[in-house]
Amino acid sequence: MTAIERFYSVIPAGGIGSRLWPLSRADAPKFLHDLTGSGQTLLRDTWDRLAPISGTERIMVVTGRAHRAAVEAQLPELADHNVVLESEPRDSSAAIGLAAAILALREPDVIIGSFAADHVIKGTVLFRHAVQEAAALADAGYIATIGIRPTEPAIGFGYIHTGGSLEVAGAPSASIVDSFVEKPDLETAQRYVAGGKHLWNAGMFIARADRLLEEIARNKPELHAGLIELAAAWDDPATRGPAVDRIWPKLEKIAIDYSVAEPAAAAGRLAVVPAQFDWDDVGDFASIAKIHSGGRKRDLAILGADARVLADSSSGIVVSQGGRTIALIGVEDIVVVDTPDALLVTTSANAQKVKSVVDALRLSGRGDVL
Amino acid sequence: MTAIERFYSVIPAGGIGSRLWPLSRADAPKFLHDLTGSGQTLLRDTWDRLAPISGTERIMVVTGRAHRAAVEAQLPELADHNVVLESEPRDSSAAIGLAAAILALREPDVIIGSFAADHVIKGTVLFRHAVQEAAALADAGYIATIGIRPTEPAIGFGYIHTGGSLEVAGAPSASIVDSFVEKPDLETAQRYVAGGKHLWNAGMFIARADRLLEEIARNKPELHAGLIELAAAWDDPATRGPAVDRIWPKLEKIAIDYSVAEPAAAAGRLAVVPAQFDWDDVGDFASIAKIHSGGRKRDLAILGADARVLADSSSGIVVSQGGRTIALIGVEDIVVVDTPDALLVTTSANAQKVKSVVDALRLSGRGDVL
Secondary structure (H helix, E strand, O other): OOOOOOEEEEEEEOOOOHHHOOOOEOOEOHHHOOOOOOOOOHHHHHHHHHHHHHOHHHEEEEEEHHHHHHHHHHOOOOOHHHEEEEOOOOHHHHHHHHHHHHHHHHOOOOEEEEOOOOOEEEOHHHHHHHHHHHHHHHHOOOEEEEEEOOOOOOOOOOEEEEEEEOOOOOOOOOEEEEEEEOOOOHHHHHHHHHHOOEEEEEEEEEEEHHHHHHHHHHHOHHHHHHHHHHHHHHOOHHHHHHHHHHHHHHOOOOOHHHHHHHHHHHOOOEEEEEOOOEEEOOOOHHHHHHHHHOOOOOOEEEEOOOOEEEEEOOOEEEEEOOOOEEEEEOOOOEEEEEOOOEEEEEEHHHHHHHHHHHHHHHHOOOHHHO | OOOOOOEEEEEEEOOOOHHHOOOOEOOEOHHHOOOOOOOOOHHHHHHHHHHHHHOHHHEEEEEEHHHHHHHHHHOOOOOHHHEEEEOOOOHHHHHHHHHHHHHHHHOOOOEEEEOOOOOEEEOHHHHHHHHHHHHHHHHOOOEEEEEEOOOOOOOOOOEEEEEEEOOOOOOOOOEEEEEEEOOOOHHHHHHHHHHOOEEEEEEEEEEEHHHHHHHHHHHOHHHHHHHHHHHHHHOOHHHHHHHHHHHHHHOOOOOHHHHHHHHHHHOOOEEEEEOOOEEEOOOOHHHHHHHHHOOOOOOEEEEOOOOEEEEEOOOEEEEEOOOOEEEEEOOOOEEEEEOOOEEEEEEHHHHHHHHHHHHHHHHOOOHHHO
């Protein structure tokens, strides 16, 4: 495989993954775990997927200062100039926008593709094909995304409302995006799935860096100005630190969906490639259980190298981190997450509510286990 | 309260309580736990219930050598001559029979009452009244028991089939026992409960020591001979040790139900006093949950002084021994038992199956957590 021309991968490695507590923690976020049984972390899986597409020299990782060592341990090939450290989280517009601004200065016609560090994708070749089409759309001036065909009326994702086909060379399956819509209620999601016109938003954005910045400038001029100023100071060690200290904490916290995707869609500048590959955001334990059971009911997925699990008439998922003996009897669709200082017991149906427990623990002063 | 004349309490403190694993262990059996929230162990509760009935000087405890220190720590008033240590478990006929034989030698007309160390009784005065009636039956030559009115068609208990009323002074509520029956199936249990003629066997036996030995002699002459020989050697430090080493390991392992109660009932020599007090054998976690919730549905019982439990829409029981944060979301009638080296997750409906997990752990070489 040869790299896609002018392409640069960006991996925003942020977000704790609160719905995966107590496995995911502030100091061990989701992207640093092996949730698929691949034998390596989601971050490393992401790197391995992108390396053939952009080349290992052309992958930029945006992550928190606290995770620098862990990220570098996972990605020994990661070059210093490809590490962007956030002094504090400022959401995806700032993270991806800064990467775009830095790369645009270094290489004015660069095409960037931003992909989360903690999603699961099966079908590397199909993924590459989609990125290739998206890069062709980017080259033609679009903000491109890759949309996932819904397999169920999920209410945890945003949806992409596709419009007519586009006639762009190298992007035969692309459509224009009519609108970018927020997480729907169940009824709306069912309508979307039945209609066949909606795809899931998997947060993948592919664009010329300058075009992406143009969208931010149009919608969030102050944020854009901050990013440009920061990028100008970035590659000089003498100016980077002070610029970060001065500018980064003041950047607006806003998801790139709002600063770029929604307005670009409304203006007819957002295009989508429908994914042919399998994708999962591994957003909660039900999702992990599904990945491990291959969708079979009544299976019990067991994660953890030292797991000692004895199960009788039980299904769901056990995540074992403490090496303790775990016995399950007659519990179905159960979720048991056993870590040295915290234990979660819930069901697949309640997996989305785990975040509320994290919130409650924070409010009740038990931040030590978060 | 004055003590009942000639009465001696015997507490067989044995049995691990496998259905309460991983809380109950070989080195921390059920009777050494506070399962009721009383603030003290079941053994101590038992002692406190019996002390006013027999006097603290007249309570004998039969327990395993391994538990001597723990038992003495719980019962500082326990006199040395009231401690009978088993070199290995030989079931209840040997344990109670040896106590009877020792006490009969010391005090020929003694009436003994044997009560498990790990049951829960509410209503101390009603309990005393029942024991008083049973002692009157014992004085009249009967083997007496106290039967529990069934509150549900339990299949985990043996049943006492009551016959006609007895005319024994001091025992106005007593009946003769027609038969002593094994744990029934559900249908039979339902019939028993509907019929109103059956009581639960709570393993309480009250009899003149010499009468109890007479029953054993009739049904198990070799066992009886061993007990008599052992008792004769008991009170001399020079002879006790060798006698125990020689005789104890060869005594037949048999429950007192078979060596005494069933044959005595068949011969019309077993009498029963129906209990007016609340009794529970705390046989499994469902039973503990019920005790703590006062029978209310949808309650979550939490055991453990350092428990840190966060529960959302959950009911059942959590036993916390490790001090870890435990979060439950949307799990009903759940049983979670969290100890430093083992975790159990099951439901109230499956609580009786815990013993099978213990068996499986033993078979699979994981005896370290038993």
